[in-house]
Amino acid sequence: MILAGGKGTRLRPYTSRLPKPLVPIGDEFSILEIVLSQLSQRGFDTVTLAIGYLGHLIRSFVGDGSRWNMHITYASEDTPRGTIGPVLGILDQLPEHFLVMNGDILTDLDYADVLAHHTRGEAPLTVATCTREVRIDFGVLTTTSNRVVHFVEKPTVDYRVSMGVYGLSRTTLETYPSHMPFGFDDLVLDLLARGVQPAEYPFDGYWLDIGRPDDYDRANAEFDSIKGTLLKGA
Template identity: 60%
Template sequence: MHAVILAGGKGTRLLPYTTVLPKPLVPIGDNHSILDIILCQLAGAGFTSATLAINHLGRLIRAFAGDGSRWGITIDYAEENSPLSTVGPLFGLRDRLPETFLVMNGDVLTDLNYADLLTTHQRSGAPLTVATSPRTTHIEFGVLTLENRRVVGFTEKPAFTYRVSMGVYGMSRDTLQPYALGQALGFDRLILDLIDRRLFPATYDFGGFWLDIGRPDDYDVANRDFAKLQDLLLPEPVRTLVEAR
């Protein structure tokens, strides 16, 4: 099983931390970075190889991750010469990728079962499978329902729950074929393009723990609560397996 980790962003939302560190290397707790946790989880889930797509401060990511032997995963790199968004780096990897693979942002903190997501994608026959998590938005106003300029309903400060993308995907190599090498493309545009072509992506609905560390609020929560979260994110079997390797 192979994973592509998107680790090339500038992490502007996490400034000033990302002035000196790429976002995947910002510390979580006392002993880990986000990338360290992700690679531990992938190794524990049975992944044997990963490609790190790097750009901003990529030399630091290379120095940290090396060839992946620390985690028992073979790591190679794809370095962008210009910003290619989140899907664009994959176009130059087409000949190096297996038929199906995992793609994920390098700032995701979750206990999602990556292997099950990839297996589910393989079985779905879809061009793309999007891992989703529920998020609730609270409206801080009274919301009116209108008909013909009359108020026919009123809800005080309602809450709406949506399914949002977690930044983790199962993908098929054939999905990349229509796009040109060097084209900048994000997952938002890819999903809309697939919908327009009636090649509808599948979803992998997840109800467990998930934080987007690119958001300062989520990063603060991760550091504040990491002592409680460590056994969830890095359960003993995962730590033992990685240490044994």
């Protein structure tokens, strides 16, 4: 299931007339076209697109999925329902194990291996993660009793972050109501509160979340060099 219903507010003005998954990368492909090609190359043959904002444009562009040798259906939402909400709405139509992913990421992650990893394991949720460096553009102080005891000038901090790709199981979601907004954060926090730990799928390859104009500009600047990795044979 590909989540493609957001308004892409942070990426304006690019998303004023196009939904974020359809913004062009490298003047040749849209983000969603790259994602669908990758899924097809890795053996996926059935996809559900969760659409909302300007969803008719996504329907018009993608169609039934035959150009990618896939069967593509749609789940429409009139109001935002969070990351997991659209999944809950069609849960009875999904197989026991399935992949959920954002429709606005560029990565050479092996989606099939993420799903296989989840299917082999016993965790209720598998989260693909990678390392993200965040530079703090200030001098950072550690203080005790109004005294500075440590100082670092503009440090870089490493975090493990969610890539927006998840392996999920139907049984994990069956207890949650389908009529309420429900996000990935709600799911993770609830699982942890119940003492049920999600699994990690660590990844150290290419990943870029096209969330802001800076990210979009970077994707276009890098596309010629990464196209062969993202789209083998394209």
